[in-house]
Structures are given as C-alpha cells and as structure tokens.
Amino acid sequence: MTNQAGRMTLFTRWQNSAGERVRIALNLKGLDYDYVSVDGLEPGAFARINPQGLMPALGLDGQIVTQSLAILDLLEQMFPARPLLPAAPILRAQSLAFGAIIASEMHALTVNRVRRFLEDGLSAPMAVQSWVEHWQGLGFASLEALLARRPADWAYCYGDEPGWADLHLVPQVSAAQRLGVPLDLYPRLTAISARCSALPAFIAARPDMQPDFPKPG
Ligand SMILES: N[C@@H](CCC(=O)N[C@@H](CS)C(=O)NCC(=O)O)C(=O)O
Structure with missing residues (x-):
C-alpha cells in the first residue's frame, strides 16, 4: 500500500x-x-x-x-x-512495556556503540561479554515472566497476530544469538520468536x- x-x-x-x-x-x-x-x-x-x-x-x-x-x-x-497494538487498554500497555524493556533496558545498554565504548573507551574488554549477558539476561528473564502471566497462551506475545511486542522481540533475540547470550531459559520467548521468524513480514x-x-x- x-x-x-x-x-x-x-x-x-x-x-x-x-x-x-x-x-x-x-x-x-x-x-x-x-x-x-x-x-x-x-x-x-x-x-x-x-x-x-x-x-x-x-x-x-x-x-x-x-x-x-x-x-x-x-x-x-x-x-x-x-494495528500493531491490541485495542484492549491493559494489553496495549503491556505490549508497550514489553517493547520498552527491550528498547530501553536491553538494546540501549548493549548496542554496538556501548560495547565499543566499554572496549575502547574504558579499556575493559574482559568485562564486555559479562556486561552484555547481564543486561540481556535480566531483560529476557523479565520478558519470559511477563509472558508466563498472560491471560491466554496466544501464538504471539499479546495476541493471535504478531504486533508491537513481537517486532521488538525478534531483532533482540537475533542480537542475543549473535552476541552469544544463552537463551535456553526462555522457552516462551524463543518459541514466539521462531514462529514470527517464519512469517513473510519478518x-x-x-x-x-x-x-x-x-x-x-
Ligand atoms: N533508541 C534508538 C536506538 C538507535 C540505535 O542505537 N541504532 C544503532 C544501530 S541498532 C545505531 O544507529 N548505531 C550507529 C552507531 O552507533 O554509530 C532507536 O530506537 O531508534
């Protein structure tokens, strides 16, 4: 269109x-x-x-x-x-929260320019991998727990269609795989991410x- x-x-x-x-x-x-x-x-x-x-x-x-x-x-x-966001106000807010955890508290703390600053600016190369795993691990654990308490076991994060939360999740899971962050503790996140990854839009x-x-x- x-x-x-x-x-x-x-x-x-x-x-x-x-x-x-x-x-x-x-x-x-x-x-x-x-x-x-x-x-x-x-x-x-x-x-x-x-x-x-x-x-x-x-x-x-x-x-x-x-x-x-x-x-x-x-x-x-x-x-x-x-729409990317659910119409129901609480589900809408929960989708926004899910995206905010990824964008503000996972991606923003572990993005390439932050890793470069830690590596070069602070001369702390040994710490970078544990920094990445720490912030991403905290984020993924929270996201997994949030999904566990959804009112229904939808195919996607907050509904039967992929939306706002899912489009945040998939690139973050790819980044985690690229950066060697373990994902085995997050079965809901990895299942939804895999389901999304088979769709043409993704x-x-x-x-x-x-x-x-x-x-x-
Ligand atoms: N909060 C920004 C983050 C944007 C961001 O960090 N983009 C990265 C790539 S994912 C970037 O442009 N990096 C270029 C650089 O660091 O020079 C957003 O959501 O758009």
Missing part, C-alpha cells in the same frame, strides 16, 4: 536492530517505502539527516522522524488499519534480506 501522504524513506542499514523493528512494522502494515542504506551516503550526510547519527530515521513529507519508538507510533497513528525485514547486506566472498 502506498501512503496517501507521500512516499516514505527509511534510513537504515542491514544490521540495525532498531531499524529492523520499523521494517517489520512497515511490512506488517503492508506499506511501501524507499530503503536508503546509511552506508551508501556521503560522509557527514546522515548527521545532517539525524543529528544523533543513529539509525533508523524515517523521511516523510520533507520531515525526518528519528527514534524507532517514535517512528512506530507515527505509523500506528497514520496507518491504523493493521523474513523480509531480516538483515540478510536487505539490499546492502554484504555479498558473500
């Missing part, structure tokens, strides 16, 4: 967890967009687009929106036909499906 307001541009790169959330949301909502790889821009160009220099950023109607949470909220407001958002994914060899 093409957006009535104008074409959207997503500034991202193949490996961009926060951007993958937005790619999944765009796919679930069936929205077309132009993919611009930040890697392909001239030096300094992305800093003019997003002063924070972080991906993703969404261009729409000559404006730029940064921060995946704000972009997801914008998409939810502008394209409500396929497959199309995967790093290796993006046009700037490095070609083998």
